[in-house]
Amino acid sequence: MTPRIELVGAADAPLLARPYYEGGDPGPIVGALAHVPEVLDVTLPFVGTVLGPTSIGVRTKELVILRTSALLACHFCVNTHSDVARRTGLEAAEVRALRDEVPYDTVFGDPAERALLAWVDEVATGRGPVPDPVADALAAHHPTHEIVELTVLVGATMLLNRLCSALALPVAPEALARLDEEDLRWG
């Protein structure tokens, strides 16, 4: 699929975007946001903080990111994070379950993770407050600050989902190649 916009290359990178290009191709999200440097300037630190390492474990975060991306049907994020998830220790079956290729309650037995995924489903697709049973189930496993952070994580992922989907940003070929080895490419 052809990206809907031209991505900013290193030679055209605005001053505020340049640090992101110093290590080579920074990827299409930076290449898109670099068109508006003042937005890139705040968005990338935000996204990096919310999606990057925090007090919440990597596995938990990848469950949230991949599940949210699957619900939003983001080609870029589902494929990119299927690859990330595999490389951070999720099983291929778990990846498939998060993508609704098999019912996820057949794969995820841990009550804490089932409560988390139910919460993500409500936050990403719901319209009002999360229903009490879903909220209570999550609160049984996570303190308030984690509930807040997990909710922000769903929201930040949705932002990226729509950015990457709407602009048809291309998935890194290396990620797709790794997924193909396990027949895990999505879409």
Added chain:
Amino acid sequence: MGVIADAVADGVLPGRVWFYGNYHCNLVCAYCLTESGPRSPQRRLTAEQLVRMAEQAAALGFTELGVTGGEPFLVRDLPATLGRLASILPTVVLTNATLFGDRLLAELAPLAALPLSVQISLDAPDPDVNDELRGPENFAKVIDAVPKLVGLGFRVRIATTVPGERLDAEDHERLCTLHRSLGVPDDDHLVRPVVRRGRAEDTGGAIAFTPDDVAPELTITADGAFWSPFGPTVRDGRLATDLLVSRQTDPLERPAHLLLRLVEGRPRGDDARIGIR
């Protein structure tokens, strides 16, 4: 004082804010940074935008304004706008001086009492050499316009753009003799290299530069705010973004603070290695 005013007072930020009033031009110079010509998209800043941002510039602590293009005087209401700008801060307007007929000079005359100076391009002491770069009749029109503007009481600066960093010594002296004869003193004659951007990307002797080579003069265009008036150049119809600071221009506070942040993030020292002004 505010942060920007302090930075200007301390020499960390230059005091001048540049405005690209428009991008179109009646000339098609060989080395034009903005690839301007009669059919270029105008990409104008309106009079109201210019005045509003000039007021913001003054409030932030900037001390001077510059108006460039394109050829700014193609915009019909420019004299009135210049009067408003120069009432806010001392202003210089850059022009090719080909449009100074009686009517425009009459419109400009009342502005001579304001801190408004006019910078005019003249590249060689010989009409044929100058006009080869800048277009037919350009030399004659400049020679005609400069004394009239000086006579009205304007400070006129002559800007000479030459390939490479140096003007041939003999030509330089002849050019100086010429500008003196037109009423322009040596202090108001600038000589600068052709910069390898825009239409000059393929010009022999044109000089490449990095941000550290040019003063970080906040430059406002219809497309965003830039590091320097050498930033918002155009090549093959595409705007260069390598010196883009922000897309937002108004209010001026955001690009001014982002520019200062960028300036403070680089090593301190002389702000312009090759003296491009």
